[in-house]
Amino acid sequence: MEKAAAKAPERRRGEALVRAIHEAALAELAEVGLGQLSMEGIARRASTAKTVLYRRWATPHELLVDAVAQAHPVEVPTPAADDLRADLIAALTVLTDWMRTPAANAVLAIMFERHRYPDLAEALYRDVFDPRGGTFTTTVLRHYAANGGLDPRRLTPITTQIGEAMVFKLSMDLGRFPTADELAAIVDEAILPALGFPPA
Amino acid sequence: MEKAAAKAPERRRGEALVRAIHEAALAELAEVGLGQLSMEGIARRASTAKTVLYRRWATPHELLVDAVAQAHPVEVPTPAADDLRADLIAALTVLTDWMRTPAANAVLAIMFERHRYPDLAEALYRDVFDPRGGTFTTTVLRHYAANGGLDPRRLTPITTQIGEAMVFKLSMDLGRFPTADELAAIVDEAILPALGFPPA
DNA sequence: GAGATAAGCTACGTCACCGTATCCAATTGA
DNA sequence: TCAATTGGATACGGTGACGTAGCTTATCTC
Known part of the structure; x- marks a missing residue:
């Protein structure tokens, strides 16, 4: 010894x-x-x-x-300034940060193969998603809708998912995570127009 | 015998x-x-x-x-009428029809696990994607941009991917393919606003 | 028809993981 | 300090996929 x-x-x-x-x-x-x-x-x-x-x-x-x-829970984006655009970008940044973690990798894998392992997906909802609230852009959007910075009627199951959907799609297409510029483009060209703020 | x-x-x-x-x-x-x-x-x-x-x-x-x-190549959406909205919905319908096929299942699986099997993804690009052109909503958008029905500056790597991104995201979240109503909502609430047609 | 081609079948040794059992040793706490 | 707990190591028979070899037999072609 x-x-x-x-x-x-x-x-x-x-x-x-x-x-x-x-x-x-x-x-x-x-x-x-x-x-x-x-x-x-x-x-x-x-x-x-x-x-x-x-x-x-x-x-x-x-x-x-x-x-x-x-696993450590996701950081919750806290809408601070009175700046919807900046807060949305911040929320998407939190999302991409989360996507680099091992836990996120697992969550996405389980969701993608949910039809193959339905019990796994079900357990994920029961033990992980349900105990926590909404996430990412939704948190921001709800904040601004409640405080008058946004027409609440613009918050739909579609518009609240645009940010996440685009981040996932870009990640798949590019084989890497979106850059800060790309996140800003998502906010400017997709999310804000859908919320009623026309593109430049 | x-x-x-x-x-x-x-x-x-x-x-x-x-x-x-x-x-x-x-x-x-x-x-x-x-x-x-x-x-x-x-x-x-x-x-x-x-x-x-x-x-x-x-x-x-x-x-x-x-x-x-x-596998049989994807049906190409042919923009027929002078109706951007209808043509976009048609393109997304073609997309969801394709997603029900075994070949689509394979393509998505390979793309999702591309970091695990990079050779597979590469072969997919070389043997399948490259020989064919763009697909789905992009085809429609390029048509209208070329024929004056749409500001070409609105066609960006972001805006051209919104439809596909939303269909994928909804499919993952719901565990099923989007309905016709949901496809219409994607067009009305996400794609058209991003193209410069504000929501109602 | 007869020969060539290629599909179908069976078997082989190798290897990885399965789930369990057994035993040893390190840590803990009374 | 000593006993209980629990982590760690090893071995087991079983299963299923691996990649290859050999043979039989259906089908095509001349």
């Missing part, structure tokens, strides 16, 4: 261990995809034994939902 | 066989997902032997790209 001092045992327990496993699960998902997620893979990545995983979760999917639910 | 007359041998060859395999590949993908696509699975579904597949394709991915490329 006194020989290999480099290898500190430092055995993890309880919450610290669970957190490490959650991280490993999200990282594993990002790398191999939802269809290839396996207990073996997660255990390997977390440097622990399968046994430890099976003592807490019955399936990789169960583990995954747990990991997403425990 | 004369006993089991029910089992017609009817051995498939050449193109007919290849077409059946292509269909099986797309069906298999739809059911198990890109990460689980396997030669065994495709062969099983096509009721043929693995050997037959390996004689033509080295990997399931190669087979898949071939299948997508050979």
Whole structure:
């Protein structure tokens, strides 16, 4: 034992261990995809034994939902200034920041394959979405509609989704996340016109 | 042999066989997902032997790209009447019709997992997208811009993608394809305002 | 018809993951 | 300090996909 001092045992327990496993699960998902997620893979990545995983979760999917639910919640965009345009850009920036996180990757993967794993999507709604409120641009829009800066009739299931929809679409098409300029263009050319502010 | 007359041998060859395999590949993908696509699975579904597949394709991915490329091309929306709104709705209808096809399912899966299988996405661009032109709403918008029904400056990388982006987003959120009413709402509340026609 | 071509079938050893069992060792807390 | 807890390591038989080989047999072509 006194020989290999480099290898500190430092055995993890309880919450610290669970957190490490959650991280490993999200990282594993990002790398191999939802269809290839396996207990073996997660255990390997977390440097622990399968046994430890099976003592807490019955399936990789169960583990995954747990990991997403425990992940840090999304930063809520707080409409500060009396500047709808700036607040919308800020909200989309929060969105792209979130999309870079492992948890977001998992959420999107689950939503995309929801017809293949309906239980997973259902658990996601139950354990993650429902406990939290709306997100991103919707928060901003509701604020301005309530404070008179915006015609409330312009808030529809369509208009409130334009920002998110465009960010997702651009990300897919370009294979990268939108830049600040592109986010501004989304606000100027798509969202604001739909809210009743015609393009320049 | 004369006993089991029910089992017609009817051995498939050449193109007919290849077409059946292509269909099986797309069906298999739809059911198990890109990460689980396997030669065994495709062969099983096509009721043929693995050997037959390996004689033509080295990997399931190669087979898949071939299948997508050979699939019936997308119907091109032809702007007919002098009615931008109707033509846009028609274009989105073509889009949702396409999204119900197995080939579309494959294209979306490949695009979604492009960072995981970059070669696949690249092959898709090379063998499928590039040979064909733009699609869906872009076709319509270019037509009207060229014929004076629309300010060409309104055609940007953002505005031309709103329709497709919203259809994808709605499909993900709802877990189903948008209805005709929802397509009309996308046109009225998102696309037309962005083109310079303010909402009612 | 007869030979060439290609589809279909079976089998093989290899490998990865499955879910479980067993045992050892580190940490904790009474 | 000692006992309970729990993480960690290893091994197991089972399954399913891998890629290849060999053979039989249906179909096409001359």
